[in-house]
Structures are given as structure tokens and as C-alpha cells.
Amino acid sequence: MEPTLSVQKLSKKYTKVLAANEVSFDVQKGEIFALIGPNGAGKTTTIRMISTLIQPTDGDAFIEGISVRKHPEKVRERITYLPDEAGAYKNMTGRKYLEFMASLFTNDKQKEKEYVENAVSMCGLGDRLKDKIGSYSRGMIRKLLLSRAIMTRPALAILDEPTSGLDILNALEIRRMIRTLADEGMSFLITSHNMLEIEFLSDRVGIINKGKLMLVGKPSELKEELGAANLEEVFEKAVEANEVL
Known part of the structure; x- marks a missing residue:
């Protein structure tokens, strides 16, 4: 089955800064995929390229097989983007x-x-x-x-910090709403600094740092791979390993 979103070596360069460096991942129909990383890691740049708000320097992304570079107007008919500051x-x-x-x-x-x-x-x-x-x-x-x-x-909902600043009850309501819609077939690409939320909500996680996507997998798989007790430790270990490179 064709993925709802296919990101293929998506890159964005600002003068000498490579904000996104050949980022590749897929989001399947009905899947909640979380893209996480430190501030300035390349999350927002990647999301804005997928949302057709900025043009990639290289690579491409496809929504239901439609290129964000060649047919941005058709992509916009199939996605929604809710930024944190909306x-x-x-x-x-x-x-x-x-x-x-x-x-x-x-x-x-x-x-x-x-x-x-x-x-x-x-x-x-x-x-x-x-x-x-x-x-x-x-x-x-x-x-x-x-x-x-x-x-x-929409086929794909892109949500930046969907529960930022909300109390526990309101955050739970929104998470349940997202989960219900995913169960009905809608795909989600989300970002959040709340690792407990990511672990609770997402089917798979991608960890990005310095513009490079380092790890992709189910939260349980990533915890086992890195010997971590929770997703916060996975995040910490992955970022620390990347800083050494």
C-alpha cells in the first residue's frame, strides 16, 4: 500500500547552514508519526517543506504520490497544517x-x-x-x-505541538481526538517536546538533530535498542551520540 506521506532525501540549505539534510521517512495510512528533536534540529524546516510553505533545496516529499515540489496546490488539497502559534x-x-x-x-x-x-x-x-x-x-x-x-x-494532518500549554484534561481530550481520527484512517505527522505525550500517542518516532534524521522506529523498539527506560532517555542518548559525531 502506498504511504500517505513519503519523504525522500528532503534537504534545505540556508546560505551555509544545512537545516535539513537528506531527511527520509514514510507515514502510513492511519499512522501517527512523531518527529522530535532539540530546538533548531530541523523539525520545523522539514514540516514546512512538507506543508509546501518553503521550497526544498533538494529531495522531495509525496502526499498520496503527489510531489510537494511539482504540484504544491494539489498537495494542499490533501493536507492540513496547524502550527503551534496558530x-x-x-x-x-x-x-x-x-x-x-x-x-x-x-x-x-x-x-x-x-x-x-x-x-x-x-x-x-x-x-x-x-x-x-x-x-x-x-x-x-x-x-x-x-x-x-x-x-x-485531510489525508495528512501536520500538527506542531498540538497540546502545548494545555492542562492535563484538555491535553488528554485532544490526544484522544487525534487517536480516534487515526483509527478512522487519517494520518498524522506531529511534533512535541512532551516525550510522555509522544510515547502515549505515536505509532512511530523519528529523532532529528542537526538536520539529520538519526533514528526511526516504534517507541518500544527504540527503548530496547538503546537500553532506555523511557522515550526521554532514548532522546537524550540519541542526541548525545550525534553530538560526538
Whole structure:
């Protein structure tokens, strides 16, 4: 079966800095793949190339077989990208915001209505959707943004720090939402600095440092390979080994 995402020797060079160096990995249908690494490791650069926000220097990535370099407009029809710093229009009600965003995705009124109802069902905000977003908590806003991002049921959802700054209960709700959607066939590429979250949520993990993808595998496999008690220790050992090189 063709992977939802196939990243093939993807590279990005800024003047003399190689921010991503021949990064390669796949994400299968219904899989949650986590890309983790220290600050400045190349995670964001890699994600932005896959999201068609920046052009690779070399290599390519394919969404359902479609090249991000040759057909970025077709790729955008199949993906969604939710950055960590994403915000919403505070003077809009939650429902109006979802309706506005749905109208940007399609000109078909029936589909637009379907997208809104998808988002309403997923966010779980109920009557609070009648209130202005400015009155929402951070957790409520994140739920709204996530439901907006996946209202079209994209083939691949790219989520940067999906539960950043949320309390335990809100974080759990969002993780469960992601897991449910993956079980229904949606693929996810996520980043997070929360190793417990990554271990709980992801099917496979890729560890990147200095632009180079060092390890890829299931959390249990990586722990066994490096003799680590948890994913935090895997991360530490992998990065320390890379620093020596």
C-alpha cells in the first residue's frame, strides 16, 4: 500500500547552514508519526517543506504520490497544517469562525455545511460555539483550531505541538481526538517536546538533530535498542551520540 506521506532525501540549505539534510521517512495510512528533536534540529524546516510553505533545496516529499515540489496546490488539497502559534479571530463566535474557514475550503454549500458539522462534532464545545472566541480558554481555542484543521478530513494532518500549554484534561481530550481520527484512517505527522505525550500517542518516532534524521522506529523498539527506560532517555542518548559525531 502506498504511504500517505513519503519523504525522500528532503534537504534545505540556508546560505551555509544545512537545516535539513537528506531527511527520509514514510507515514502510513492511519499512522501517527512523531518527529522530535532539540530546538533548531530541523523539525520545523522539514514540516514546512512538507506543508509546501518553503521550497526544498533538494529531495522531495509525496502526499498520496503527489510531489510537494511539482504540484504544491494539489498537495494542499490533501493536507492540513496547524502550527503551534496558530490563533483565531477573537471577535467572531466559534460557530462563525468555523463557517468562515469552511467557506475558504470549498465553494460547494453542501460540502461547506458538512465541514462545519464535522468541526462542531469534533470540538465538543457545544453552546459555547455561540460565544466570542475572545472569551475562550486556551484549551477551548486549541480544540476549535484542531477541529477547524481537520474538518475536511485531510489525508495528512501536520500538527506542531498540538497540546502545548494545555492542562492535563484538555491535553488528554485532544490526544484522544487525534487517536480516534487515526483509527478512522487519517494520518498524522506531529511534533512535541512532551516525550510522555509522544510515547502515549505515536505509532512511530523519528529523532532529528542537526538536520539529520538519526533514528526511526516504534517507541518500544527504540527503548530496547538503546537500553532506555523511557522515550526521554532514548532522546537524550540519541542526541548525545550525534553530538560526538
